[in-house]
Amino acid sequence: MSRFSLHDLARIIDARAASGGEASYTRKLLDKGPEHCARKFGEEAVETVIAAVGTNRDHLIAESADVLFHLLVLLKSCGVALEEVEATLESRTGMSGLEEKAARKRD
Numbered sequence: 001m002s003r004f005s006l007h008d009l010a011r012i013i014d015a016r017a018a019s020g021g022e023a024s025y026t027r028k029l030l031d032k033g034p035e036h037c038a039r040k041f042g043e044e045a046v047e048t049v050i051a052a053v054g055t056n057r058d059h060l061i062a063e064s065a066d067v068l069f070h071l072l073v074l075l076k077s078c079g080v081a082l083e084e085v086e087a088t089l090e091s092r093t094g095m096s097g098l099e100e101k102a103a104r105k106r107d
Contacts, residue, residue: 006068010082013072029073037077041070 016026029037048063075082095103 006072006082009069010072010076013069013076017076026073029070030077034074034077037070037074041067041074044070 013026016024017030019027029040044063044067048060048067051060051063054060072082075085
């Protein structure tokens with residue numbers, strides 16, 4: 001059995017972005033522009049943080065799904081592909097997180 005991945009979700013977002021706005025929540029978000037998508041992502045991120053400090057594991061899982069969806073919509077609205085983010089993450093794996101963070105401070 002194959003597993004659902006962020007790439008699968010990104011493909012669904014791409015397909016819905018190409019659809020008509022009335023039938024697609026994704027299309028409606030994208031039509032409102034990157035600023036709206038960023039605000040919506042922020043709302044979902046805050047809800048995920050709140051769920052993380054709560055005691056309801058299922059709520060955290062649901063909010064995490066929302067935040068991943070809205071992150072991918074935000075990236076789409078800004079013309080950034082998931083593969084670009086993955087490439088940055090991959091480039092960071094050659095050093096520890098502390099080294100990577102210190103290198104960013106020098107830039």
